[in-house]
Amino acid sequence: MDESTKKGSVTSLASLFPVEEAQRAAKRVEDTIADKQSELDRLRGFATDNNSLINLVHKLPEQLSHDIMVPFGKAAFFPGRLIHTNEFLVLLGEGYYAERTSKQTVEILQRRGKSLDSQVDSLEANIKDLEAEASFFNATASQVAEGLVEIREDYLEKDSNEGEFKSGHLQQEAPNLGNATADDGEYARMLAIMDELEKEELAAESGNHSDQNDESTGDFHDISYQEHIDNKLQNSKDVHQSELLDQINNKIITADLPKKQNRKEDITDQLNFASLAVESRVKERENFVEYIDPSEKIPARSKERSVQATTASKTEVRHQTSQPSFDSRKAFTGSIIEHAENIKPTTRQQSSASSQDSGSQSSKPVSRFKMQRR
């Protein structure tokens, strides 16, 4: 009996999986889960902003014009109106814009929403895999801490041929059979546990593989939005120039078409809020250049819409003013000459190039812009 006891082997689970290593593995997986969770929150924010933009695009064409406060520079606003509310200039990407109607714009935004939703779903699946892996590591660590051990005994069948001690052997056979039964049960349980561990390890490996794909997807989002922010900065320069032109037209409007403006409409309030959001986002962008704010993109589109609307209004106003008599044409030309001097200093302040270069730049883009409108 002593020999059979000595032949059995006891293996502690701690020797295979030390507690510290299991806890470290669980912590690493949990850190990865936290990163994925923050990325998921960011994508959900994008999807929410996209939905709100779709609603706004739906509402705009309901009226021919909306009274708004147009952002001018970094802190100033002046009253204006959105007209041509069914015309949108949509950024497709890589600096390409397309004129679209309201319905077409909504279709484009819905396609973007679908891609965002698919990314959100893939991230959620990835997080589930990582959580399963973390729970497995935690369970292993707790088992090791409890001091779980594996006991194995080799089964030895004794000879029953000796006739002198038949009764003794019969008595011994009963406990042997009992031990064998218990040993088989333990062995089966250990095999089942090992199978489960292997399955979980395979699942963890597949989870790791999906990690890499999602990381590349996330990085794609980061850099693409950085480029969009760069485009927005360029847009802001364009907005400044158009706003300068709009200031001239606004004065003409003030002179020729004095009207009071109603500010009670809901859409006007929404647009003002959007403009304020644009302004606050611009300030934030100056403070945190590297920080990527998902909601910046949506106000930029509203800025583009306001630019388009004001541009259209400028065109219409210009046509109206050009239709009257010869004397008013001279007056219009004179006012342009007068304000052209104001345009150059502002452009110099905005651009970092030398004065001559900024002067030439300010003249060429303006002329091209006018030619485009006409």
Place this chain on the structure above:
Amino acid sequence: MFTFTNRIQFMSSLHWMMIYGLYYIQFTVYVIVMLCQLPPKKVRNTMSSSNLRDLQRELENKANDLSKLQKEIAKNHQMRKKYTLQLGENELVLKELDLLKDDTNVYKLIGPVLVKQDLAEANANVRKRIEYISAELKRLDATVQDLEEKQNSKKDAILKLQQRIQSLQAGKGKA
């Protein structure tokens, strides 16, 4: 000769001759042993130390080369990631452009100005850009593979040098 002759004649006993002869033989053996031992040790020490220094210097050079290669591989990976993202974005733009109709007004943002552009021209530009980025990605993949092969060969060379240095140090310990 005269002196020796006189001594021999003067000390005519066997005892004195035996003592003198043993002393002479012992001295000769000692000198021979010294001559045999000293120069090989010196020569061996000089050769092993110079070899060791040369090998260590070579090891440092190869380690520097390896670190340079690793930095270059990391830079290539970053460029590859950037191009991959640009490729994805351009493909999205191309998809949107394909959905537009021919009479759509398309504008290209050039600096601070939106310039009107033909839809076909915009389409062609984006396709050309996609082809360029794909070619760059292929070139970067080939470059990364070459650099990784060089890295592996450098690692093997470093391991061999380390083994040689260890064997030399062991030999020096024995000596």
